[in-house]
Amino acid sequence: MRLEISGVCHRYDQVEALRDINLTIEPGEIVALIGPSGCGKSTLLSIIGGLLKPSEGKISASGAVPDGCLNPLTYVFQDFALLPWRTVAGNISLVLEDHKLSKAERAARIDEVLEQTGLADFRNAFPKQLSGGMKQRVGIARALAVRPAVLLMDEPLSALDAQTRILLLDEFSALFARTGMTAVYVTHNLNEAVRLAHRVVALRRRPGTIKEIHTIDVPIDQRREGDPLIVAHETALWELIRDEAIAADKELENVA
């Protein structure tokens, strides 16, 4: 599915969060959104998925969705957003229950995504029993269960410890390479961006505008940690957003 973001502006009461954002996300493309804190990455992602109404501009989607797609634009959340009173399987079932699927179809989908994310042994566990990494795997499994056309991920690894982050980053990269998924991936972490994205969109802040779009033309499954080419891209990105980051760091927060 192709997503076209045209002329999107957004303001919260006094804060102008986004100004005139134009961007097209092609089918099968992973786009990373980077930029300093408060530049409007989450705002843009919410607008893309229809969770926030932009003050101006619009998002249009075109093209085919995968077979059996129940929810074309599907989020993966930083804080996982799992229901603590449902088991792993129950949390996945939750997002299928509102759709016309037979019991068997639903069970088959749950089994399939549990298998894909390595959660088969945890299907009856409750979220509180799981590590952060496992919780996020449930978040991924839940998203995959609806066969999304585009995954919208807001800092999916930020709440995890460094080792788990490395593990999940490899899993994401394998998932994207295998499925040819379309995704918008918000992150603070340049390493995640250069490992996963075909294009990295750097945002500038106050108001949030696109500063530059950086293309990385190495196939995702050929990118290795420490590969000089990848490191060079990471350095280039850092040069790109460094001044913004310094400014953001020095700013007093005026919104709670």
Add this chain to the structure above:
Amino acid sequence: MSPDHLAPVKTAKQPVRFRAVGFNPRANPLAAWGSFVVLIILWQIGCSTGFISELAMPSPVAVAKSLWQLIVSGDLWVHLAASGQRLAVGWVLGTVAGLAVGFLVGMFSWARSPGVALVSALFPIPKIALLPLFIIWFGIGEPSKFATIGFGVFFPTVINTFGAVDNVARNLIRMGQSFDMSTWSIVRKIILPGALPTILSGFRISSSIAIILLVAAEMIGAQYGIGALILSAGSLYQTDQLIAGVVVLSVFGLAISWLLGRLDKWLLGWR
């Protein structure tokens, strides 16, 4: 600062003192029961030695006897049945209505401000003061007592419920919306279970309010019921029967609290 401040101090090797002592009370069920036993024994000793006069406070033995009398004569069950029924009907009416209004106030803007304003204005009125009015509206019999208890339970339940709904994690609701769940599914599968812990702890408060109002209403106008029993014993200065009634009331309260505890365990096993 003198330079010898920096010189290594030579003292004997000493273990580091453990300092995180206290501030960590633990539950001990044996001590809980023991405190009752000790209190009753002291009380009995006080009565037997004449330190506590029989007129001021009947002895535990006298109370037990009078309680036994109530049990064998079958009066206790009549009173308990009357009270239990009033409590159950009144509490259920107030709770169901309170939950419904609480959910509306918690979820819809149109219900929000009017609901909060009305509840805030009516909550502080002692409902027992309205009993005469309820008697005019609903008659002298049972319905006026149901109404007293029901209204007494209704307002705190509304306040507690909309607070509970407000506190359901917004990110979970957003998650539900992002997966295109229907409003009804979001209410049933996300908001209701999310609000349940607070709602259940509110039941403890509303059930105590219900008991207080029950006794008050029964003291004003009832033939049977634990409140009526206590009142008639009191007016005849049968203090042993009065205390027996109070004991029954206390056990009644404990039984409800135990039931609510079971409900908690059953519904909130995921915690």
